[in-house]
Amino acid sequence: MIEIKQLCKSYGELRVLNHISEGIERGEKVAVIGPSGSGKSTFLRCLNLLEKPDSGEIWFNGKEITATDIDTDSVRQHMGMVFQHFNLFPHLTIRQNITLAPVKLKKQSQSAADEQATQLLTRIGLIDKADTYPNMLSGGQKQRVAIVRALAMNPEVMLFDEPTSALDPEMIGEVLDLIRDVADSGMTMVIVTHEMKFAREVASRVLFMDEGEIKEQNDPANLFDAPKNKRLQDFLSKVL
Amino acid sequence: MRLFLAQSLWSDFQKSFIDKDRWLMYLDGLKMTLLLALVGTIVGIILGLLVALIKYSYSTRKKNKPWLSLLNWVANLYTTVIRGTPVVVQLLILFSLSFMPNGVVASFIGFGVNSGAYVAEVFRSGINSIDVGQMEAGRSLGLSSRATMRYIILPQAIKNILPALFNEFIALVKETSVAGYIAVNDLTKVADRIKGITFVNLPLYIVALMYLCIVYLLTLIQKRIEVRYSRSDRN
Numbered sequence: 229m230i231e232i233k234q235l236c237k238s239y240g241e242l243r244v245l246n247h248i249s250e251g252i253e254r255g256e257k258v259a260v261i262g263p264s265g266s267g268k269s270t271f272l273r274c275l276n277l278l279e280k281p282d283s284g285e286i287w288f289n290g291k292e293i294t295a296t297d298i299d300t301d302s303v304r305q306h307m308g309m310v311f312q313h314f315n316l317f318p319h320l321t322i323r324q325n326i327t328l329a330p331v332k333l334k335k336q337s338q339s340a341a342d343e344q345a346t347q348l349l350t351r352i353g354l355i356d357k358a359d360t361y362p363n364m365l366s367g368g369q370k371q372r373v374a375i376v377r378a379l380a381m382n383p384e385v386m387l388f389d390e391p392t393s394a395l396d397p398e399m400i401g402e403v404l405d406l407i408r409d410v411a412d413s414g415m416t417m418v419i420v421t422h423e424m425k426f427a428r429e430v431a432s433r434v435l436f437m438d439e440g441e442i443k444e445q446n447d448p449a450n451l452f453d454a455p456k457n458k459r460l461q462d463f464l465s466k467v468l
Numbered sequence: 469m470r471l472f473l474a475q476s477l478w479s480d481f482q483k484s485f486i487d488k489d490r491w492l493m494y495l496d497g498l499k500m501t502l503l504l505a506l507v508g509t510i511v512g513i514i515l516g517l518l519v520a521l522i523k524y525s526y527s528t529r530k531k532n533k534p535w536l537s538l539l540n541w542v543a544n545l546y547t548t549v550i551r552g553t554p555v556v557v558q559l560l561i562l563f564s565l566s567f568m569p570n571g572v573v574a575s576f577i578g579f580g581v582n583s584g585a586y587v588a589e590v591f592r593s594g595i596n597s598i599d600v601g602q603m604e605a606g607r608s609l610g611l612s613s614r615a616t617m618r619y620i621i622l623p624q625a626i627k628n629i630l631p632a633l634f635n636e637f638i639a640l641v642k643e644t645s646v647a648g649y650i651a652v653n654d655l656t657k658v659a660d661r662i663k664g665i666t667f668v669n670l671p672l673y674i675v676a677l678m679y680l681c682i683v684y685l686l687t688l689i690q691k692r693i694e695v696r697y698s699r700s701d702r703n
Binding site: 276278280301302303304305306307308309311313315316317318319328329332333374377378381 | 599612
Protein backbone atom coordinates (compact mmCIF):
# COMPACT_ATOMS: atom_id res chain seq x y z
CA MET A 229 0.00 0.00 0.00
CA ILE A 230 2.86 2.37 0.81
CA GLU A 231 6.09 2.09 -1.14
CA ILE A 232 9.12 4.14 -0.07
CA LYS A 233 12.06 4.45 -2.42
CA GLN A 234 15.47 5.93 -1.59
CA LEU A 235 14.04 8.47 0.85
CA CYS A 236 16.52 11.13 1.98
CA LYS A 237 16.10 14.04 4.31
CA SER A 238 18.66 16.36 5.90
CA TYR A 239 18.44 19.22 8.32
CA GLY A 240 21.36 21.37 7.29
CA GLU A 241 24.43 19.18 7.61
CA LEU A 242 22.63 16.49 9.54
CA ARG A 243 21.37 13.59 7.45
CA VAL A 244 18.21 12.37 9.21
CA LEU A 245 17.06 9.85 6.63
CA ASN A 246 19.64 8.08 4.52
CA HIS A 247 18.27 6.36 1.39
CA ILE A 248 15.44 4.51 3.07
CA SER A 249 13.49 2.02 0.99
CA GLU A 250 10.61 0.14 2.53
CA GLY A 251 7.17 -1.19 1.74
CA ILE A 252 4.09 -1.38 3.91
CA GLU A 253 1.31 -3.78 2.98
CA ARG A 254 -2.37 -3.33 3.68
CA GLY A 255 -3.27 -4.68 7.11
CA GLU A 256 0.28 -4.62 8.41
CA LYS A 257 1.05 -3.21 11.85
CA VAL A 258 4.56 -1.85 11.63
CA ALA A 259 6.32 -0.67 14.75
CA VAL A 260 9.34 1.59 14.34
CA ILE A 261 11.81 1.56 17.20
CA GLY A 262 15.22 3.05 17.74
CA PRO A 263 17.19 5.54 19.83
CA SER A 264 16.11 9.16 19.85
CA GLY A 265 17.50 11.10 16.94
CA SER A 266 17.52 7.99 14.78
CA GLY A 267 15.06 9.52 12.31
CA LYS A 268 12.00 7.44 13.15
CA SER A 269 9.64 10.38 13.67
CA THR A 270 10.94 12.11 10.55
CA PHE A 271 10.38 8.90 8.62
CA LEU A 272 6.79 8.72 9.86
CA ARG A 273 6.13 12.40 9.16
CA CYS A 274 7.42 11.99 5.62
CA LEU A 275 4.76 9.36 4.96
CA ASN A 276 1.96 11.94 5.09
CA LEU A 277 4.24 14.72 3.84
CA LEU A 278 4.27 16.77 7.04
CA GLU A 279 7.98 16.70 6.28
CA LYS A 280 9.02 17.19 2.69
CA PRO A 281 11.69 14.65 1.71
CA ASP A 282 14.75 16.06 -0.02
CA SER A 283 14.83 13.22 -2.49
CA GLY A 284 13.29 9.81 -3.06
CA GLU A 285 9.75 8.72 -3.76
CA ILE A 286 6.74 7.67 -1.73
CA TRP A 287 3.95 5.78 -3.46
CA PHE A 288 0.56 5.41 -1.84
CA ASN A 289 -2.04 3.13 -3.47
CA GLY A 290 -0.14 3.21 -6.75
CA LYS A 291 0.25 6.99 -6.88
CA GLU A 292 3.48 8.86 -6.34
CA ILE A 293 2.55 11.34 -3.60
CA THR A 294 5.96 12.98 -3.66
CA ALA A 295 5.25 14.18 -7.21
CA THR A 296 4.98 17.94 -7.51
CA ASP A 297 1.50 18.01 -9.01
CA ILE A 298 -0.11 15.89 -6.26
CA ASP A 299 -2.94 17.24 -4.10
CA THR A 300 -1.37 16.73 -0.69
CA ASP A 301 -4.59 17.48 1.18
CA SER A 302 -6.54 14.70 -0.51
CA VAL A 303 -3.71 12.23 0.19
CA ARG A 304 -3.73 13.14 3.87
CA GLN A 305 -7.47 12.54 4.08
CA HIS A 306 -6.68 8.84 3.72
CA MET A 307 -3.89 8.84 6.31
CA GLY A 308 -4.76 9.46 9.95
CA MET A 309 -2.08 10.77 12.26
CA VAL A 310 -1.75 10.77 16.02
CA PHE A 311 0.81 13.06 17.64
CA GLN A 312 2.89 12.81 20.76
CA HIS A 313 1.31 15.97 22.15
CA PHE A 314 -2.29 15.14 21.09
CA ASN A 315 -2.80 18.51 19.35
CA LEU A 316 -6.49 18.67 20.08
CA PHE A 317 -8.09 21.97 19.12
CA PRO A 318 -8.55 23.75 22.47
CA HIS A 319 -11.19 26.19 21.20
CA LEU A 320 -13.52 23.43 20.06
CA THR A 321 -15.55 20.94 22.08
CA ILE A 322 -14.57 17.28 21.99
CA ARG A 323 -17.38 16.56 19.55
CA GLN A 324 -16.39 19.50 17.32
CA ASN A 325 -12.79 18.30 17.37
CA ILE A 326 -13.98 15.05 15.84
CA THR A 327 -16.49 16.46 13.36
CA LEU A 328 -14.58 19.51 12.06
CA ALA A 329 -12.57 17.84 9.30
CA PRO A 330 -15.26 15.44 7.96
CA VAL A 331 -17.78 18.29 7.80
CA LYS A 332 -15.53 21.01 6.37
CA LEU A 333 -14.18 18.58 3.78
CA LYS A 334 -17.77 17.67 2.85
CA LYS A 335 -17.24 14.00 3.66
CA GLN A 336 -20.26 14.01 5.93
CA SER A 337 -23.19 16.23 6.85
CA GLN A 338 -23.00 17.81 10.30
CA SER A 339 -25.71 15.47 11.62
CA ALA A 340 -24.03 12.35 10.21
CA ALA A 341 -20.69 13.49 11.62
CA ASP A 342 -22.28 14.18 15.01
CA GLU A 343 -23.80 10.71 14.95
CA GLN A 344 -20.43 9.16 14.14
CA ALA A 345 -18.76 11.22 16.87
CA THR A 346 -21.32 9.92 19.35
CA GLN A 347 -20.53 6.34 18.34
CA LEU A 348 -16.76 6.90 18.55
CA LEU A 349 -16.99 8.62 21.92
CA THR A 350 -19.26 5.90 23.27
CA ARG A 351 -16.71 3.33 22.12
CA ILE A 352 -13.96 5.01 24.13
CA GLY A 353 -16.23 5.72 27.09
CA LEU A 354 -16.05 9.50 26.83
CA ILE A 355 -19.52 10.30 25.57
CA ASP A 356 -20.25 12.30 28.73
CA LYS A 357 -17.37 14.62 27.77
CA ALA A 358 -18.67 15.26 24.25
CA ASP A 359 -19.60 18.88 24.88
CA THR A 360 -16.70 19.86 27.15
CA TYR A 361 -13.42 21.35 25.99
CA PRO A 362 -10.07 19.53 25.77
CA ASN A 363 -8.68 21.29 28.85
CA MET A 364 -11.18 19.32 30.94
CA LEU A 365 -9.62 16.00 29.94
CA SER A 366 -6.66 14.06 31.28
CA GLY A 367 -3.72 13.33 28.99
CA GLY A 368 -4.87 9.78 28.33
CA GLN A 369 -8.37 10.96 27.51
CA LYS A 370 -7.01 13.63 25.18
CA GLN A 371 -4.94 11.10 23.27
CA ARG A 372 -7.90 8.74 22.96
CA VAL A 373 -9.97 11.60 21.54
CA ALA A 374 -7.10 12.44 19.15
CA ILE A 375 -7.12 8.84 17.95
CA VAL A 376 -10.86 8.78 17.24
CA ARG A 377 -10.60 12.22 15.64
CA ALA A 378 -8.25 10.68 13.11
CA LEU A 379 -10.47 7.61 12.77
CA ALA A 380 -13.46 9.82 11.99
CA MET A 381 -11.96 10.50 8.55
CA ASN A 382 -12.08 6.74 7.86
CA PRO A 383 -8.40 6.61 6.92
CA GLU A 384 -6.79 3.63 5.21
CA VAL A 385 -3.70 3.84 7.36
CA MET A 386 -2.99 5.28 10.81
CA LEU A 387 0.34 6.84 11.69
CA PHE A 388 1.21 7.06 15.39
CA ASP A 389 4.08 9.33 16.39
CA GLU A 390 5.13 8.25 19.89
CA PRO A 391 1.51 8.30 21.07
CA THR A 392 2.29 7.53 24.71
CA SER A 393 5.54 9.45 25.25
CA ALA A 394 3.89 12.54 26.72
CA LEU A 395 1.62 10.62 29.08
CA ASP A 396 1.82 9.96 32.78
CA PRO A 397 2.60 6.25 33.33
CA GLU A 398 -0.84 5.43 34.70
CA MET A 399 -2.49 6.70 31.53
CA ILE A 400 -0.42 4.78 29.01
CA GLY A 401 -2.48 1.63 29.39
CA GLU A 402 -5.79 3.12 28.31
CA VAL A 403 -4.23 4.60 25.17
CA LEU A 404 -2.44 1.39 24.24
CA ASP A 405 -5.70 -0.50 24.77
CA LEU A 406 -7.39 1.73 22.22
CA ILE A 407 -4.54 1.41 19.72
CA ARG A 408 -4.68 -2.39 20.14
CA ASP A 409 -8.40 -2.17 19.52
CA VAL A 410 -7.81 -0.24 16.29
CA ALA A 411 -5.18 -2.79 15.26
CA ASP A 412 -7.60 -5.65 15.85
CA SER A 413 -10.13 -3.97 13.58
CA GLY A 414 -7.70 -4.62 10.71
CA MET A 415 -6.36 -1.09 10.29
CA THR A 416 -2.98 -0.67 8.62
CA MET A 417 -0.74 1.05 11.13
CA VAL A 418 2.71 2.50 11.49
CA ILE A 419 3.68 3.19 15.09
CA VAL A 420 6.78 4.97 16.27
CA THR A 421 7.07 3.91 19.88
CA HIS A 422 9.27 3.38 22.89
CA GLU A 423 6.86 0.77 24.33
CA MET A 424 8.77 -2.39 23.46
CA LYS A 425 6.31 -4.72 25.14
CA PHE A 426 3.49 -3.19 23.16
CA ALA A 427 5.44 -3.30 19.88
CA ARG A 428 6.17 -6.94 20.45
CA GLU A 429 2.57 -7.77 21.19
CA VAL A 430 0.75 -5.74 18.54
CA ALA A 431 3.17 -5.30 15.64
CA SER A 432 3.31 -7.73 12.77
CA ARG A 433 6.73 -6.37 11.85
CA VAL A 434 9.28 -4.25 13.69
CA LEU A 435 11.76 -1.87 12.07
CA PHE A 436 14.85 -0.83 13.99
CA MET A 437 16.13 2.57 12.89
CA ASP A 438 19.47 4.11 13.69
CA GLU A 439 21.47 6.91 12.06
CA GLY A 440 18.75 7.49 9.50
CA GLU A 441 18.71 3.93 8.26
CA ILE A 442 16.65 0.82 8.87
CA LYS A 443 19.37 -1.38 10.34
CA GLU A 444 17.27 -4.42 10.95
CA GLN A 445 13.71 -5.59 10.54
CA ASN A 446 11.90 -8.76 11.40
CA ASP A 447 8.80 -10.15 13.03
CA PRO A 448 8.75 -9.09 16.68
CA ALA A 449 9.70 -12.45 18.18
CA ASN A 450 12.85 -12.76 16.08
CA LEU A 451 13.81 -9.11 16.28
CA PHE A 452 13.54 -8.91 20.04
CA ASP A 453 14.83 -12.39 20.91
CA ALA A 454 17.48 -12.86 18.24
CA PRO A 455 18.76 -9.45 17.20
CA LYS A 456 21.61 -9.63 14.70
CA ASN A 457 22.64 -5.99 14.34
CA LYS A 458 25.13 -4.82 16.93
CA ARG A 459 23.42 -1.48 17.44
CA LEU A 460 20.09 -3.21 17.92
CA GLN A 461 21.62 -5.55 20.51
CA ASP A 462 23.00 -2.49 22.35
CA PHE A 463 19.71 -0.68 22.10
CA LEU A 464 17.67 -3.63 23.35
CA SER A 465 20.02 -4.27 26.23
CA LYS A 466 19.40 -0.70 27.37
CA VAL A 467 15.63 -0.55 27.00
CA LEU A 468 14.52 -4.04 27.89
CA MET B 469 -9.87 86.32 46.18
CA ARG B 470 -11.14 82.78 46.31
CA LEU B 471 -14.63 84.03 45.51
CA PHE B 472 -13.30 85.94 42.55
CA LEU B 473 -11.58 82.83 41.17
CA ALA B 474 -14.72 80.79 41.54
CA GLN B 475 -16.78 83.48 39.86
CA SER B 476 -14.37 83.78 36.96
CA LEU B 477 -14.25 80.00 36.54
CA TRP B 478 -18.03 79.86 36.52
CA SER B 479 -18.22 82.57 33.92
CA ASP B 480 -15.65 80.77 31.74
CA PHE B 481 -17.68 77.59 32.10
CA GLN B 482 -20.85 79.40 31.13
CA LYS B 483 -19.20 80.83 28.03
CA SER B 484 -17.57 77.62 26.94
CA PHE B 485 -20.27 75.12 27.81
CA ILE B 486 -23.72 76.57 28.46
CA ASP B 487 -24.14 79.70 26.35
CA LYS B 488 -25.83 79.09 23.00
CA ASP B 489 -26.11 75.42 23.90
CA ARG B 490 -22.42 74.95 23.17
CA TRP B 491 -22.41 71.61 25.05
CA LEU B 492 -24.14 70.21 22.00
CA MET B 493 -20.98 70.97 20.01
CA TYR B 494 -18.94 68.86 22.42
CA LEU B 495 -21.42 66.07 21.98
CA ASP B 496 -21.08 66.25 18.20
CA GLY B 497 -17.32 66.29 18.54
CA LEU B 498 -17.41 63.29 20.84
CA LYS B 499 -19.59 61.40 18.37
CA MET B 500 -17.13 62.18 15.57
CA THR B 501 -14.13 61.12 17.67
CA LEU B 502 -15.72 57.79 18.58
CA LEU B 503 -16.83 57.22 14.99
CA LEU B 504 -13.32 57.89 13.67
CA ALA B 505 -11.79 55.53 16.24
CA LEU B 506 -14.35 52.81 15.51
CA VAL B 507 -14.09 52.98 11.71
CA GLY B 508 -10.30 53.30 11.98
CA THR B 509 -10.09 50.18 14.12
CA ILE B 510 -12.37 48.15 11.87
CA VAL B 511 -10.56 49.14 8.67
CA GLY B 512 -7.27 48.58 10.52
CA ILE B 513 -8.29 45.07 11.57
CA ILE B 514 -9.27 44.12 8.02
CA LEU B 515 -6.07 45.52 6.50
CA GLY B 516 -3.92 44.20 9.33
CA LEU B 517 -5.33 40.67 8.99
CA LEU B 518 -4.78 40.76 5.25
CA VAL B 519 -1.17 41.90 5.59
CA ALA B 520 -0.46 39.38 8.35
CA LEU B 521 -1.87 36.51 6.24
CA ILE B 522 0.21 37.57 3.23
CA LYS B 523 3.38 37.71 5.30
CA TYR B 524 2.54 34.42 6.99
CA SER B 525 1.92 32.49 3.78
CA TYR B 526 5.05 34.00 2.27
CA SER B 527 7.20 32.98 5.24
CA THR B 528 5.91 29.40 5.53
CA ARG B 529 6.60 28.36 1.94
CA LYS B 530 10.00 27.47 0.61
CA LYS B 531 9.21 28.28 -3.00
CA ASN B 532 6.84 31.15 -3.61
CA LYS B 533 4.75 32.00 -6.62
CA PRO B 534 5.64 35.38 -8.18
CA TRP B 535 2.29 36.97 -7.26
CA LEU B 536 2.78 36.06 -3.62
CA SER B 537 6.27 37.53 -3.63
CA LEU B 538 4.86 40.70 -5.14
CA LEU B 539 2.08 40.86 -2.54
CA ASN B 540 4.62 40.32 0.22
CA TRP B 541 6.75 43.12 -1.18
CA VAL B 542 3.74 45.45 -1.25
CA ALA B 543 2.84 44.46 2.31
CA ASN B 544 6.36 45.21 3.53
CA LEU B 545 6.42 48.54 1.71
CA TYR B 546 3.06 49.41 3.25
CA THR B 547 4.07 48.73 6.84
CA THR B 548 7.45 50.40 6.42
CA VAL B 549 6.06 53.59 4.91
CA ILE B 550 3.10 53.90 7.26
CA ARG B 551 5.08 53.19 10.41
CA GLY B 552 7.89 55.45 9.30
CA THR B 553 5.85 58.60 8.68
CA PRO B 554 3.66 60.73 10.97
CA VAL B 555 -0.07 60.13 10.82
CA VAL B 556 -0.74 63.86 10.37
CA VAL B 557 1.36 63.93 7.21
CA GLN B 558 -0.48 60.85 5.94
CA LEU B 559 -3.81 62.57 6.57
CA LEU B 560 -2.72 65.80 4.87
CA ILE B 561 -1.55 63.88 1.81
CA LEU B 562 -4.80 61.91 1.62
CA PHE B 563 -6.81 65.10 2.02
CA SER B 564 -4.86 66.76 -0.77
CA LEU B 565 -5.85 64.09 -3.28
CA SER B 566 -8.31 65.57 -5.76
CA PHE B 567 -10.84 62.73 -5.58
CA MET B 568 -11.16 62.86 -1.79
CA PRO B 569 -14.71 64.11 -1.09
CA ASN B 570 -14.08 65.47 2.41
CA GLY B 571 -11.97 65.29 5.53
CA VAL B 572 -14.15 62.70 7.24
CA VAL B 573 -13.73 60.17 4.45
CA ALA B 574 -10.01 60.96 4.28
CA SER B 575 -9.81 60.34 8.04
CA PHE B 576 -11.67 57.03 7.80
CA ILE B 577 -9.15 55.86 5.22
CA GLY B 578 -6.16 57.54 6.85
CA PHE B 579 -6.64 56.21 10.36
CA GLY B 580 -7.68 52.81 9.00
CA VAL B 581 -4.60 52.50 6.82
CA ASN B 582 -2.38 53.78 9.61
CA SER B 583 -3.83 51.43 12.19
CA GLY B 584 -3.65 48.49 9.76
CA ALA B 585 0.14 48.69 9.68
CA TYR B 586 0.29 48.28 13.44
CA VAL B 587 -2.54 45.74 13.71
CA ALA B 588 -0.71 43.56 11.14
CA GLU B 589 2.06 43.12 13.68
CA VAL B 590 -0.48 42.24 16.37
CA PHE B 591 -2.04 39.57 14.15
CA ARG B 592 1.38 38.22 13.19
CA SER B 593 2.37 37.72 16.81
CA GLY B 594 -1.07 36.24 17.54
CA ILE B 595 -0.69 33.67 14.76
CA ASN B 596 2.87 32.89 15.86
CA SER B 597 1.67 32.34 19.42
CA ILE B 598 -0.31 29.26 18.33
CA ASP B 599 1.62 25.99 18.63
CA VAL B 600 2.76 24.56 15.27
CA GLY B 601 1.13 21.30 16.34
CA GLN B 602 -2.24 22.92 15.68
CA MET B 603 -1.37 23.57 12.05
CA GLU B 604 0.07 20.06 11.71
CA ALA B 605 -3.01 18.48 13.26
CA GLY B 606 -5.29 20.38 10.88
CA ARG B 607 -3.17 19.51 7.86
CA SER B 608 -2.87 15.85 8.90
CA LEU B 609 -6.66 15.58 8.79
CA GLY B 610 -6.55 16.71 5.17
CA LEU B 611 -7.62 20.32 5.70
CA SER B 612 -5.93 22.84 3.42
CA SER B 613 -3.64 25.42 4.96
CA ARG B 614 -6.32 28.04 4.31
CA ALA B 615 -9.04 26.00 6.05
CA THR B 616 -6.72 25.21 8.95
CA MET B 617 -5.90 28.91 9.30
CA ARG B 618 -9.58 29.85 9.23
CA TYR B 619 -11.08 27.20 11.49
CA ILE B 620 -8.21 26.36 13.82
CA ILE B 621 -5.43 28.97 13.97
CA LEU B 622 -7.27 32.29 13.62
CA PRO B 623 -10.04 31.63 16.17
CA GLN B 624 -7.36 30.90 18.78
CA ALA B 625 -5.07 33.73 17.65
CA ILE B 626 -7.85 36.31 17.70
CA LYS B 627 -8.84 35.30 21.20
CA ASN B 628 -5.23 35.84 22.29
CA ILE B 629 -4.92 39.27 20.68
CA LEU B 630 -8.34 40.65 21.60
CA PRO B 631 -6.87 42.78 24.41
CA ALA B 632 -4.28 44.19 21.99
CA LEU B 633 -6.96 45.00 19.43
CA PHE B 634 -8.97 46.74 22.11
CA ASN B 635 -5.83 48.71 22.98
CA GLU B 636 -5.63 49.81 19.37
CA PHE B 637 -9.16 51.21 19.66
CA ILE B 638 -8.28 53.06 22.86
CA ALA B 639 -5.15 54.47 21.23
CA LEU B 640 -7.15 55.62 18.23
CA VAL B 641 -9.60 57.52 20.44
CA LYS B 642 -6.65 59.71 21.38
CA GLU B 643 -4.80 59.65 18.06
CA THR B 644 -7.79 60.91 16.10
CA SER B 645 -7.40 64.26 17.87
CA VAL B 646 -5.24 65.35 14.91
CA ALA B 647 -8.17 65.00 12.51
CA GLY B 648 -8.83 68.72 12.95
CA TYR B 649 -5.85 69.31 10.63
CA ILE B 650 -8.01 68.26 7.72
CA ALA B 651 -11.18 70.08 8.78
CA VAL B 652 -12.82 67.25 10.69
CA ASN B 653 -14.96 68.40 13.58
CA ASP B 654 -13.75 65.97 16.22
CA LEU B 655 -13.67 66.60 19.94
CA THR B 656 -10.33 68.43 19.91
CA LYS B 657 -11.32 70.62 16.97
CA VAL B 658 -14.54 71.55 18.78
CA ALA B 659 -12.58 72.67 21.83
CA ASP B 660 -10.25 74.70 19.65
CA ARG B 661 -13.14 76.39 17.86
CA ILE B 662 -14.98 77.26 21.06
CA LYS B 663 -11.76 78.60 22.48
CA GLY B 664 -11.45 80.80 19.41
CA ILE B 665 -14.99 82.15 19.80
CA THR B 666 -14.99 82.71 23.57
CA PHE B 667 -11.33 83.60 24.17
CA VAL B 668 -11.18 81.29 27.24
CA ASN B 669 -8.96 78.23 27.66
CA LEU B 670 -11.43 76.15 29.62
CA PRO B 671 -12.73 74.15 26.57
CA LEU B 672 -9.33 72.47 26.31
CA TYR B 673 -9.62 71.25 29.90
CA ILE B 674 -13.16 70.13 29.31
CA VAL B 675 -12.22 67.91 26.37
CA ALA B 676 -9.14 66.66 28.19
CA LEU B 677 -11.46 65.48 30.95
CA MET B 678 -13.80 63.93 28.38
CA TYR B 679 -10.94 62.00 26.74
CA LEU B 680 -9.75 60.85 30.14
CA CYS B 681 -13.21 59.58 31.13
CA ILE B 682 -13.68 57.66 27.89
CA VAL B 683 -10.25 56.06 27.97
CA TYR B 684 -10.70 55.17 31.64
CA LEU B 685 -14.09 53.62 30.93
CA LEU B 686 -12.75 51.63 27.97
CA THR B 687 -9.84 50.38 30.07
CA LEU B 688 -12.29 49.17 32.71
CA ILE B 689 -14.26 47.28 30.07
CA GLN B 690 -11.05 45.78 28.72
CA LYS B 691 -10.00 44.54 32.14
CA ARG B 692 -13.38 42.94 32.66
CA ILE B 693 -13.09 41.09 29.35
CA GLU B 694 -9.58 39.91 30.19
CA VAL B 695 -10.66 38.54 33.55
CA ARG B 696 -13.45 36.58 31.92
CA TYR B 697 -11.06 35.14 29.35
CA SER B 698 -8.40 34.10 31.79
CA ARG B 699 -11.10 32.32 33.75
CA SER B 700 -12.17 30.22 30.75
CA ASP B 701 -8.53 29.37 30.01
CA ARG B 702 -7.90 27.84 33.38
CA ASN B 703 -7.87 24.06 33.56
